Amino acid sequence: MEALVIGKPNVGKSLFVINFAAYLGTKEIGPWAESPGPGRKKNVLTMEEARHKLVSPKSYRTLSPYRVEIDMGQGRQRKTFCLIDSTGISEGVHHQAEIRAAMATTLTWLMKAHLVIHLIDVAAVGSKRPEAPGPVDDEICLYAGGRGPYLLVANKTDKPDVMDNLRHVREHFSNIPVIAVSALTHQGFREIKALTLRYLDA
Amino acid sequence: MIELLNTPDSDSPLTRQEVMALFQSGNLSADKTVRHLRQLDTSLGPGVVRPSGPSIHGQESRRNRVEAVLHDLDHLVGLKDVKHMIHEIRAYIEVQQKRQQLGLASSSQALHMIFSGAPGTGKTTVARIMGRLFQTLEVLPKGQMLEVERADLVGEYIGHTAQKTRDVIKRALGGVLFVDEAYSLARGGDKDFGKEAIDTLVKAMEDERDQFLLILAGYPEEMSGFLSTNPGLRSRCPIQMYFPDYAPSELMAICRDMLLERQYQLTMEADRQLTDSFIRRHGQWHVNAGNARLVRNMMERAIRRQAARLMAHLDSATRDDLMTLTWADWEGEW
Structure with a gap:
């Protein structure tokens, strides 16, 4: 099963993937499109390296999908799924062809992922920053929410004064439960884990 | 454009x-x-169910799950009669269950099936969908699907076969037993143990009628030979589905589906030429050319050729180049 983490640029997708995977006990992350073979180990990053390489306060740090194989061992039933970190989808048309191509890859994943984890930046609600929730988020929510298992995650709850914004988000997406999460402090990871497990069973 | x-x-x-x-x-x-x-996205639309998994808004009802399975079935290219038959079976089962709820007498019909068709016409694919369908319809208590072949049924010495076959049936009770390439049980001649396996199956088909569902699949000619090995076999499988060869347009649709799945696309030229050549060759394929499997093999060859073509200027290849198959990749003897 593949779980795609999607959202606007700089909402914290990569940090979420890395920390959530680490929370579930995984130690390595690798590029999606790598061929298995003798040279395989080369591109695999440990969590610490990945944090350096993929996480930054600037947009578009992740330019190709990364994946983590996650093993959710529960008793005798070993369940594995694949968490995919993707390039952020920005509002409007991006001027760089390279980034548009990367976003296209993300959108192709959106069409076929089994579970979509949609991140929004709750600290940026109402601001003019590129990571503020906008029409793209509405569309992704409509599409992915209608297509199959879908989680709407409000990230960055560790920032100050987010409760008001969280309420706005909950009002805006009134028909969908919004899970409050902080990728930095691991807040809300338990809920995400429980929900992911539930979808894995299905 | x-x-x-x-x-x-x-x-x-x-x-x-x-x-x-x-x-x-x-x-x-x-x-x-x-x-x-x-x-x-064709899987969406008003009133259409989600493809898989329970929604966040609570457990999905049984009907939705059934619809989802049938949706997968309807997504297969062609096979009109087969689909029609399966929809009939589904309706029959639902009506019988409704009758039972209202206290009316409900008949239990044996639903054992025979799937016959040329290689690559979708027998195994449909059988797997049937397994899921019966599971969601809750006709069979457990609904597991057991896929076996000759080697799983036939034993090594006299008397071993019946025991082995019975074990397999025991495991399949409450679910679907799918015997792929079933004719191979009848191939070895009179002394072959395959016959013993068939006899055991026939006995179980009658005795455990409500307990499991047997699907026998194989190629048409071999299957008719197989059915004649035991006189009781044909009458115990009331549902016989014939999987016809695909028409050129259907082969083309299959081809497009497979390409989409692998993230490749055809140029206009390739699309036209390929359609042309499917139409030209229709009816002239070798009997065992392989239908959908042939398309897959052709496509895999085209993908290899495209790779060879791109190798020369790999550094300057764009995302589009990597996705596009031209007619030159397909051309040639198949």
Whole structure:
């Protein structure tokens, strides 16, 4: 099963993937499109390296999908799924062809992922920053929410004064439960884990 | 394509590839792209169920799960009669269950099946869907699907076969037993143990009628030979489905589906030429050419050839180049 983490640029997708995977006990992350073979180990990053390489306060740090194989061992039933970190989808048309191509890859994943984890930046609600929730988020929510298992995650709850914004988000997406999460402090990871497990069973 | 480029806002029916191409060339904004993708996703629409998994808004009802299975079935290309038959079976089962709820007498009909058809016409695919369908319909208590072949049924010495076959049936009780390439049980001649396996199966088919469902699959000619090995076999399988060879247009649809799944696309030229050649060769294929499997083999060859072609200038290849198969990749003897 593949779980795609999607959202606007700089909402914290990569940090979420890395920390959530680490929370579930995984130690390595690798590029999606790598061929298995003798040279395989080369591109695999440990969590610490990945944090350096993929996480930054600037947009578009992740330019190709990364994946983590996650093993959710529960008793005798070993369940594995694949968490995919993707390039952020920005509002409007991006001027760089390279980034548009990367976003296209993300959108192709959106069409076929089994579970979509949609991140929004709750600290940026109402601001003019590129990571503020906008029409793209509405569309992704409509599409992915209608297509199959879908989680709407409000990230960055560790920032100050987010409760008001969280309420706005909950009002805006009134028909969908919004899970409050902080990728930095691991807040809300338990809920995400429980929900992911539930979808894995299905 | 030109008009589409000029009016990306119009709600004209595009294909997913066109939407992606427009997005990449910077003619479509991200939110509109996602909206178009949503509108083009055939698995959505008013009243249509989600493809898999329970929704966040509570457990999905049984009906929705059944619809989801049938949706997968209807997504297969061609096979009109088979689909019709399966919809009939589903209706029959639902009506019987409703009758039972209202206290009416409900008959229990044996639903053992025979699937016959040339190689690559979708027998195994449909059998797996049947397994899921019966599970969601809750006709069979457990609904597991056991896929076996000759080697799983036939034993090593006299008397071993019956025991082995009975063990397999015991495991399949409460679910579906799918015997692929069933004719191979009848191949070895009179002294072969395969016959013993058939006899054991026939006995169980009657005795455990409500307990499990047997699907025997194989090629048409071999299957008719197989059915004649035990006189009781044919009458105990009231449902016989014949999987016809695919028509050229259906082969083409299969080809497009497979390409989409692997993220490749055909040039206009390749699409036209390929359709042409399917039509030209229709009826002249070798009997065991392989239908859908042939298409897959052809496509895999085309993908290899494309790779060889791109190798020369790999560094300058764009995303588009990597996705496009030209007619030159397909051409040649198949």
